[in-house]
Amino acid sequence: MISLIKRPILFLRSKLSDRNFLNLSAVLVGLVSGLAAILLKLMVHQIGHLVATSQTSGKFYVFAIFPMLGIALTVFFIQYFLNGQLKKGSAQIVYSIVKRSGILPLKDTFAHLVTSAFTVGFGGSLGLESPMVSTGSAIGSNYGRVYGLTYRERTVLLGCGAAAGIAAAFNSPIAGVLFAVEVLLTDVTAAAFISLILSAACGALISKIVLAEGVTLAFGLKQPFDYSNVPFYLLLGVLCGLASLCYAKIFHAIELRFENVENKWVKVVAGGLMLFALITVFPPLFGEGYEGVRMLEGKDAAQLAEGSILNRLITSEPALLVFIGLLIVFKMIAAAVTVGSGGNGGSFAPSLVVGSYLGFLFSRFINYTGLSQLPVSNMTLVAMAGILSGVFYAPLTAIFLIAEITGGYNLIIPLMIVSSLSLSVVHLFQPVSLEGRKLARLLNSTVETRDKLLLSRLNLSELIEKNFAVVSPEAKLSDLVKIISASPRNIFPVIDNGLKLIGLVHMDKVRRIMFETEKYESTYVKDLMDKPDAVVELHENLHEVFDKFDRTNQWNLPVVENGIYLGFLSKSSVLTRYRKEITES
16 A cells, blocks of 8 residues: 555656655645644544533533543553653754754654544643644654655655644644744745645645534634724733743743652642642633633633632622633643643643633723723734744744634734734743753753754764874874874874873974974973863764854864764864855755
8 A cells, every 4th residue: 555655656756856846745745744633633522522421410520530531541552552752842853853864753643643632632731733743743754754855855844744734723824834934944945935835735725624613713803903002912912921931930840840750650640630620620721722712702701610619709800800810820730730740732722722811811801990992802812822922932923823813914913013022021031942941951952043953963973073193192202293294284182092182282382392303302292292272072062062162262172082082173164064054954
């Protein structure tokens, strides 16, 4: 069966140019990734339907126990079907681009679908978008590997799969393309952009054909943008930035707590019980949370408290606003607990849900106090973009996602204001996103800029220069002069019998005495050598090496591995290779 599929594709590859074959591949990856996203949506909705039918006698606490079951099934599947290994999050995808030539495991083409369906379908408080991105990226990566595409082509297809996944999830192709560019790919050429567009369009198209209305998130604008509300949008942007910071800090703190627990099943039980307690009090925390967003849009906000033990207390506008304010905080906690205890899902949906609650709370509070009469639905939608921008550091994705799911660009100005201001506030306190910090830990470095990420791609061992003549510390000046006459270099590493670097001899120091022949037999290399200003360890990354170049003001530094001399690293050679990397990308 597989050979029947491969044969026509290989035939087309032999007939098409590289660029045209890449575009054809983008279409195929987009279609398959879109179908995978649709399959995940349908699986979760089917599981959710089965769970809903099990709720008896209106007792929500029976319903609230299901998230523990979903997390347990997820952990069981990972432990016994995936050998206990499943890398989650966009940081892992970027890491594979930087360090693994854009190759993702074949199991990632299905593992995220199954595990996230268990987690979210049974009520885990996460979103499906991150698993869709991981699945689409794995589809693109493995397609590129099967058909022998280059690293750059494989990376483009990896981004194509991710773009198609987001496009299919929200029926928003532009947001899919921008997500791939802002979050995953560090550099995109015009040709690669075309491939991303084709893939995202295919993902969105197949989603529109297959998925029924109501499965994807979509809203209609009821009120036009009023420029007199700009001051309130500015304030909302600041609030979104602060809320995004809180989300990241809560998520990080809870994840660290769970990481300190070694027993996976203890994590499952602890997380499941915490979710049980949270969902019993706040039912909208069950699952992705988009039903709650639809309730706000449909002016049925009071329904959010249905099934809650606090329902009888929600009898006034202030009580409802307090309830929604608590929902904002506990949605952040519930999402982090679900991930920390072993569930699989992402922060995309929680960010949108938190944003919707924040925008609703802000506008209804202003309206209740009589300060102004704000359009609640507009504020709700714009705040969704604000939180998404602040959490993912992806303002363009946030802007165009909300623009697309509302079916127009009437809110484009407030979306731009709130998204950019939210990210600006976040940057004041935390210049690197939550996923960026995870990537930094994976790279054992601080990845803050595109330049550093490009440097991380370069392999230090491939840049080592070995045409430096070595000398023994016991060698005489006469021996050194002979070595100098045969070497084009001005630096001479001194190594002992164990091949360990113990010093350097610089030509400038030797030049003063090399013509004093009476010293040839009485002067030894150990008398002329100096300790190196800095030494590069083989395991170091290149932006750490550049710090050493800058600190020492040297253009050549020795490279060692556990003290053993390997060669030299030239700053000019690294810069030349770096410029080549930029040109090729």
